[in-house]
Amino acid sequence: MKIVVIGCTHAGTAFTKTVKELYPDVEVKIFERNDTVSFLSCGIALHIHGVVEDVNKLFYASADTLRQLGADPYMRTEVTAVDLDSKKIKYRKLDTGEEGEESFDKIMITTGSWPVIPNVPGVDLEGIKLSKNFYHAKEIKEASKNAKNIVIVGAGLIGVELAEAFRANGKEVTLIDLENRILAKYLDKEFSDEVEDLFVQNGIKLALGERVLEFSGNGKVEKVVTDKNEYPADLVILATGFRPVTEMFKGQLEMLPNGAIIVDSSMRTSKKDVFAAGDCAAVYFTPAGRYEYIPLATNAVRMGTIAAINLFEDRIKYQGTQGTSGVKLFGYNIAATGITENWAKSLKLEVDNVTITESTRPEFMPVYKPVTLKIVYDKKSHIILGAQLISEEDVTEAINTLSIVISKKMTLEELAFSDFFFQPYFNKPWNFVNTTALAGLKKYI
Template sequence: MKVAIIGATHAGVFSAKQIKAEHPDAEIHVFEKNDTVSFLSCGIALWIGDHVSSPNKMFYESPESMAKQGITMHMNTEVLEAKLVDKHLVYKDLASGEETAADFDKIVITTGSKAIKPNLPGIHSDRVFDSKNWKNANDLKKVTPEIKSAIVIGAGYIGAELAEQLSVNGKKVTLIDGLDRVLAKNTSDEFSSVFEEAYKKHGVQLELNQMVSSFEDIENGVKVKTDKGEYEADIAILGIGFLPNTGLFQGQVNMLKNGAIETNEYMETSVPGVFAAGDAATVFYNPTQKYDYIPLATNAVRQGVLVGKNIEKNTVAYQGTQATSAVELYELAYAATGLTKESAKIKGVDAESVTIEEDYRPDFMLSTTPVKASLTWEKGSRRIVGAAFMSKHDISQAANVVSLAIENKMTIDQLAMTDFFFQPNFGQPINYVSSVAMAAQAKAE
């Protein structure tokens, strides 16, 4: 079996490794335009903030380590043409310019995503930085120690983390977003308002509910114009979001309107023998029970593994995702899974939510700290569709617990009675996960 994997993203790396594990005799070719693989881009803000022991550890594989596993790596190589029905590729060595054509038995599309970069005046200035890949990370790491101010555009997870790390390292930061609050697509208002207060406390200038219209180089800096004002800083950083990088395959496979490639539960596209995974593909979103586009590394890794398990025959079905994620800003941990009440409405789910706040362990302990917990459920069925937790305590695993509950279609009633241990070092007699479920029960009556 001869397999072509287009893109050495997280999904591409795990697809290649799993195919080799399942089919040791398979001939696997990975095509990648860049010279690195498996970069953990979620660490960019942490690296800029000097929280990374070594940038080399931000990769869990290399072209050399992949080759040692029997995988043929075509680095600095661009796929120019892909005839998916025929399993035919034309690719170009970017160093030599040489073009080659080859046929395969299977094709795996793991081309990932591309940063949203609107065609605005001045956006291609050397003072406007992207925050997506290894090159972007290096560019930012070189310039940020010397700057005194920065404008971050986009208050999602990436922009939020960049703004936080720059501010705690003494930079004057302006954070701009088109929505009316920070992390608006990731949190409900009661959580984002806590973060907004933390930003203000650390001197971050929040400029929300406005759209950027242009960039202009000025002496020793850049001016960012929006529909509501003008802002100046040494540099600007884009963190607007991502779209599927699937232009090469337009018209050949079924896609969502945004270009995300549709797959079945075995990661196979509408073209037999062609698979897709990661940021290039759709996911089955368990809270809504529908396919959606949610670019997350965790989704990409699992989907890549499934490609390997199903490359020859349907073996293991995709269990879907809850889009569980987390962020820590100014020592405040936030972890969430599934939908908020606001996002449920947008997705067409008739939902209700409740929020509580209580100390994570008994007050007789010498120290404790509050946990803010929210639970969202579908009206009528009482099926859990989302949860969020915030604290200075590590609440990350609570989101994983509720993620599992969502995947298994548990109700608020089941979660309220689920067995969680009690020990004063770790929690209350009624764990805050159960406590918020009980609050949901009371509100739902």
Template sequence: MKVIIIGATHAGTAAIKSITKRHSDVEVDVYEKNDNVSFLSCGIALTVQGEVKNIKDLFYSSPEILKEAGANIHMNHEVTHVDTTNKTVDILNLVTNETATESYDKLVATTGSWPVVPPIPGIDDKRIVLSKNYTHAQELIRHANDSSIKRVVIIGGGYIGTELVEAFNVKGCEVTLIDNQPTVLNRYFDDEFTKNVAHLFTSHGIAVETGKTVQAFESTDEAIIIKTDDGDFSADLVVMSVGFRPTTQLFQDQLEMTQNGALIVNDYMQTSDPDVFAAGDSVAVHYNPTGENAYIPLATNAVRQGTLIGYNLVSPTIKYMGTQSTSGLKLYDLNMASSGLTASHAKELGLDANSLTMTDNFRPEFMSSTEPVLMTITWEKGTQRILGVQLQSKYDISQSANTASVAIQNRMTLTDLAFVDMLFQPWFDRPFNYLNLLAQAALDKDEN
């Protein structure tokens, strides 16, 4: 059997390792248009601010390692056309300009995503940059260490944008965050959480400009002028971070897609063509809180899906469990994590849901120190099925988001979480863990 894999970032690397490990008799050819593989873009901001000392440490694999695993790795090779009917791909060698056509028995589409670049007048200025891959990372680090870069504007207040806000602020730059949404981190957290982030940023001298839409960029020798519907801003550097789109043009009119171009896959990572598998940022995921497909480009989804392709290559073996979009973020000394739906997102989707927000300490007050935890739980009315949990504290609450993820995936109810067995030891916890207390408070509200 011959397998062709297109792309070798998170999903592609996972698929390569999984296929070669489980199918030693399979010929695996990998075509990657870049000169590197397996770059952890989530570490870009950490490198910009100096937490990660060497950017090359963000590579967790290499062409050599993947070759040793048994794959034929073709770097700087771009797949320019796919014919799923005749099971062929056309390939361009970006170094020699030579072309070739190769056939396959199974195809793996791990083509990833690319940052959204809105058609804003003036956006082609070279001082407007993106944050996605190794090339972008090198450019951002160079700018962060350039003493002439004093004013930085970040456009987009999601995870990547907010992390870069902190990174450039730590480097001593004058930073402005612009977002067209009413709050930062709008999709991940409800208002009480995002207000804390905005206050945290302003306390560090960062200008938070939410509810403003960028309409044009004007270039001068001295600066880039960012023109919005509510005032202008000047910058030496602009970072665009307004989301991602799946790169699936190769499969247009051949495979089923969502409206935004994400490939639709079944539980075994097969597309509408059973001989074409797909994983990672190029696909729509099964979102457990709603039971529907959603576009959630996270590395965690990518590595799980890519690994499953190795299990399911020959026959359906292990189902994809779906995702809760569980994620975490640390800004300065504030830890944030969430799993599932926020209350506001549930309302947008028209779900019959309720929510409760409360604050409690993570361990007993008689200890020499403790920290309050701000938390929200969202649930489905009637069934009391948990739809989402959000957490925020100076204390590390990240593993509690993982606990919430398991609860949501397994369709647990408020009662389940309220009384599930958790440890008690004053160094770590209270007789009832704060997630127990959150669910118990939600039960009280639901009964009234």
């Protein structure tokens, strides 16, 4: 049995490790166009900030560790064509130009994603960087040393983390987004307003609700022109989202309109013996009850592992995702799971919500902080669909609890009286998660 793996970041690494652990006699050939595997791009902002000094520590596996497991990685090798019917791939070694062909019995597609690059004049100027892989991390770190004015285009998770990191290094930072709020995909307005206030208080310039029209400069970027203003820039980071890298599979596999490969709960695609996982694939988004494109490392490692377990027979089903995420910004811990109220309304879902601000510990304790939690739920059934929280105290693990609550389709009634422990060092007799659900339930009793 020979398996070809195309791409080896998170899903590919998880798949390979699990296959070689469960089925050591299976031949695994990996084709990776880079010379590294398993880079945690979520750590780029930590490296820029100085929290992680050595960027090489953002790897958790290497080609050598995969070889030691018995896999055969072809590094710096690009797959140029795939015929899923004849079960053959063509490849080219990037360093030598040598071309070859490889057959397979089964194939694992983990081609990942690539940053969305806006189609505007000047986007190819020197000083405009992407934030995705190991090489980008090194380039950004080096370019930022002598930069004074840094513009970040895109106010999602990557954009806001980089903005804070650059500001901590004393840079003048401008954050631009077409949306009129930051983190609009993850937070409702009352939460994003609070985060925006933090950014303004810490000297970051927000240019929200603005469309980039041009990157201007003489060979090197000097300013960013939007439909409302112009901003000086020695360095620009594009953080406008990601797209799945699946062009070579179009016409061969079922996909979402954006090219994300549709897989079933076993990670099988629409074609026999073809698996897909990670950023190249769609995921079943539990709160909305449909497939969405949610590129997260957490989704990738789960999907890659499940695909390996199901290599010969369906043994474990993927439970779907709630798109759970968290971020720390200027001392505040922010986390979200499931669907926001704003997103739910755009999908024509009938929802309601409840928000409370509670102390993390009893007020007789020497240290306690406020935590604000919002729960979004179906108005008729009271099934919980989403949650967001913010606090200076790190209580973000509560969002993991709420992620499970959503996946199991629990109601306000069930959550309000769920059993959580009490100890004054950690929480109150009524945990704030219980309290929020109880506050929502009181609207109906």
